[in-house]
Amino acid sequence: MIETSVKNKLLHQWPPKYDKEYIPDLNEKYWYKDIETASREELDEIILFKVQKVMEHAYNHSPFYQRKWNKIGLHPHDIKSLKDFEQVPITTKADIRQDLEENPPFGSNVCVPYSEVHRIHGTSGTTGKPTVFSFGKDDWERIAHQHARIMWSFGMRPSDLVFIASPLSLYIGSWGALIGAERLGAKTFPFGAGQTGQTEKAVSWLKEVKPTVFYGTPSYSLYLAEKAKEQGVDPKEFGFRIMFFSGEPGAGVRSTKRRIEKTYGCICIDSGTMAEATPWMSNTECEHRTGVHLWLDVVYTEVVDKDTKQRVPYGGEGVPVYTPLERTSQPVIRFWSGDLTTWTDEPCPCGRVYPRLPKGIYGRIDDMITVRGVNVYASLVENIVRSIDGLGEEFRLVVTRENIMDEVTVQCETLGTRADGELEVQISRDLKRETGVNFKIKLLPLGTLERTQFKAKRVIDNRDFRS
Ligand code: 8LE
Structure with a gap:
């Protein structure tokens, strides 16, 4: 089934309503060719439309953003270009934490009524008060859809069986991978990680069940390989075709990527932004593995100078700042990551319009x-x-x-x-x-x-x- 003219729809409808049944033809390279191979001008037109809409939505429904913007006399109508958007104040983790303290338990940035909240998640951090995330059902479905679309770009197909090897609790990484794979029509095996003895069990399950795709952290995949070898099993025997990762640097570090690919005989895909910026797969490598693409019509990512907070030109180093463009339940506008990267708009053999982080995210300012x-x-x-x-x-x-x-x-x-x-x-x-x-x-x-x-x-x- 082909969904025609998605690009046109995205310029007129917000929040977008996607066909819940749609998947591309199996040998089609793109999920939505007209968007992914659009010109940069066309892409920017979609981004601006969505930026304006999500800001308007936040202003109308989020006391958190009303306060933040009223204080400086900013109204969403003032944003007439992406250049104007660069002057919208940044939102930090500290702002969100403070709001949660002042407005417990969910904060004042949940823009759907409590009755419409579908999932609660949180940060798994061990210090301070955990951050609570509330997702509406429509948002949850759109996240699944965008993750499926992005997974398609690194070659996942409905015939795959996806092994999820990270904690299935508060951590949004595992759930984002799970619902994306389900939306794509793949089979999933939500195995989890972190319990005593679980890795040894993983080795025997993998030998038997033979999933074709792995998701977890790079550190964990190397640990799993070590455990497998201890049991006399060559990790290649698992038969993973694709291993994709988020949560920490590694899959974007050249020698680690090579080690993982050699150890498992797979392709190693780097992915991931932050829980707050879910759909967190908006930074993901395509099958060519030339660095993570920024899927800008899903999450608008800017790279800004760590001190001046002004946008750095392509080729420069800075901090990614994220604006998910389809979130109605807990929008974040220009969310500060504290990570470090460099970006480029040089073309990728995949033909997508999206710029890239050629070395992924390689550090945190505070680390x-x-x-x-x-x-x-x-x-x-x-x-x-x-x-x-x-x-x-x-x-x-x-x-x-x-x-x-x-x-x-x-x-x-x-x-x-x-x-x-x-x-x-x-x-x-x-x-x-x-x-x-x-x-x-x-x-x-x-x-x-x-x-x-x-x-x-x-x-x-x-x-x-x-x-
Ligand atoms: C380098 C993206 C997700 C859900 O897997 C995740 O880990 O979100 P979380 O727990 O909010 O942590 C976000 C932080 O993990 C980022 O700010 C960054 O420091 C690190 N991170 C996540 N993915 C990557 C990463 N660092 N490469 C990655 N691919």
Whole structure:
């Protein structure tokens, strides 16, 4: 079945109503060819229409945004171009947290009546008050639809069986992957992760059931591979065709991507924005894996300077700021991610109009360590550690301050196949070449560092800033 002229509809209808039964012809490359291969001008026209509508909706239904915008005399009617939109104030996690404190339990930004709330989710963070998310049913269906559409772009089809290997609780990642796969018509296996003994069980289930697609965190996939090998199973035996990831850097780090693809014999797809910006798959690689595409008609993503907050040109480095364009139940407008990336509008062989983050998201502003004036991200070290023969996958960066000098020790595990001295020299030389900084190296036996079944925390900052 072909749905005609979606582009035209998107310029006249908000929130958009999509055909619930539609899927493209099986050998069709695009879900909505007319949008995905539109010109940049046509895409911007759709984005502007949706930006205006979602702002109007927020202004009419969200006391949170009314307060925020009234304070500075901003009205959605003032936004006549995407350039105007760049002046709309940013919304931060702290703003949302404060609102939740003042308006418990759901905050003052839920724009549908309580009776229409369909799903409650939350952040899985361990510090502070968790953030609560309320999704209306229509939003939930639109999220599923957009995720299905994006999954199509990396080659998922209804004949696939998708193994979901991340926690099926508060974490919106697992649910977003699940409902997208269901909407696409694929079979799903919501296995979960995080319980004691679950990974060993995963190995035997995978051998039997043979899912064709995997979803989880990159750290977890490497841990699963380790567990499989311990049981004498080659991870290639699972038969994954596609493995897609969100939640942390890794799938966009060159050497990690290569390791995952080699270990499993699959293609490795990077994806993911933030829970608040759901549909979080709006940043996702296509089958060509040239970096995540920004599906701008789904979530309007801008990359802005971390200090001035002004948009950076293509080629520049900055912080992604997200505006989901179809959310009626809990819209967020220009949501600050705190992540770091670079973007480009150079074409991709897939032919889509969407710009890309060629290196994905490679760091967080608050996780970046500045060592003697040089900015160092865990993912940069990851890229080097995982490209060196003789090292395991796991590593840590431990930062200490001796007198007034910062020292960073890179701890990594050896496979025992090469002499320690030789490895130390290579690690230090490669790190120095990439970063210009001298690191201390500490080699540990395989299996020493703690593994995670979810998102890894690899930077340990032991500096005491009080003295
Ligand atoms: C580099 C996107 C989702 C639902 O999987 C998720 O992890 O959302 P959550 O829990 O709100 O965490 C968002 C943060 O995880 C981002 O700000 C970023 O720091 C990190 N993150 C998520 N996906 C990626 C990522 N970092 N690459 C990714 N693909």
